[in-house]
Amino acid sequence: MVGSDFGGPKIWPAWNYVGNNRIVLLGIYTGSTLPTLSQVAGTSPPPADPSTTFHSVSGTTYQIEVGEEFDTYSGDFALYWQMTPDVIAPTITTSPQDQQVNLGDIVTFSVAASGSEPLQYHWFLNDNQIANATTSSLMLASVTTSDAGNYAASVSNSAGSITSAPAKLLVMVVPPTINITPFATGITITFTGTLQKAIAVGGPYTDVNGTSPQTFPFSEASTQFFRAKQ
Numbered sequence: 001m002v003g004s005d006f007g008g009p010k011i012w013p014a015w016n017y018v019g020n021n022r023i024v025l026l027g028i029y030t031g032s033t034l035p036t037l038s039q040v041a042g043t044s045p046p047p048a049d050p051s052t053t054f055h056s057v058s059g060t061t062y063q064i065e066v067g068e069e070f071d072t073y074s075g076d077f078a079l080y081w082q083m084t085p086d087v088i089a090p091t092i093t094t095s096p097q098d099q100q101v102n103l104g105d106i107v108t109f110s111v112a113a114s115g116s117e118p119l120q121y122h123w124f125l126n127d128n129q130i131a132n133a134t135t136s137s138l139m140l141a142s143v144t145t146s147d148a149g150n151y152a153a154s155v156s157n158s159a160g161s162i163t164s165a166p167a168k169l170l171v172m173v174v175p176p177t178i179n180i181t182p183f184a185t186g187i188t189i190t191f192t193g194t195l196q197k198a199i200a201v202g203g204p205y206t207d208v209n210g211t212s213p214q215t216f217p218f219s220e221a222s223t224q225f226f227r228a229k230q
Helices: none
Strands: 014-016 024-030 038-042 062-068 078-080 091-094 099-102 107-110 112-114 120-125 137-140 149-157 160-163 167-172 178-183 186-191 194-198 214-217 225-229
Touching: 091 160, 099 107, 107 167, 178 225
Parallel strands: 099 167
Antiparallel strands: 014 078, 024 038, 024 062, 091 112, 107 137, 120 149, 149 160, 149 167, 178 186, 186 214, 194 225
């Protein structure tokens, strides 16, 4: 406890004065000696039943001042305090990263943040909130060109919110390929995309079921036109 006169610093968590109705001084300081005391919080002018609130820092020693208007009074006092954990606003520690993918790929964006739990997450595409995207990661299955754009995550709690730097998603459209290799009784077609066939060069074309490669006998291949489509 540190004493001072009426003009000294005032501050405190909470205190109830027990005695007659004197003006009570209440102050909170840091420092180890009177000349080095630095006021953290206080009341000015001091009320009859003073209380105060201050932010405490782990590892710091605080000096508490209790006094009254006149230096002639002595008696008992009661001092009460209540510790309330701080709610720390979120901070982005890792932002989502730019990605370049091919059409149909699976894409995952992630964000990491620190701060008091619980943390709430919301993802945005080109500043528009994405429905049901409320976790620290966002997965896009079989992306299309409409998925391209800038993605960002907002992280919030009761103390505030913060939005990550945007990550750009570039979706590449790779042209389909087709290669026809003849053999003794037919042809083998290797392709990317979807293989289609038609009886006329102008179509209409229909999809060929199955994956690459596909084999056709000459009897069928000689009456068909083939193409690959994305």
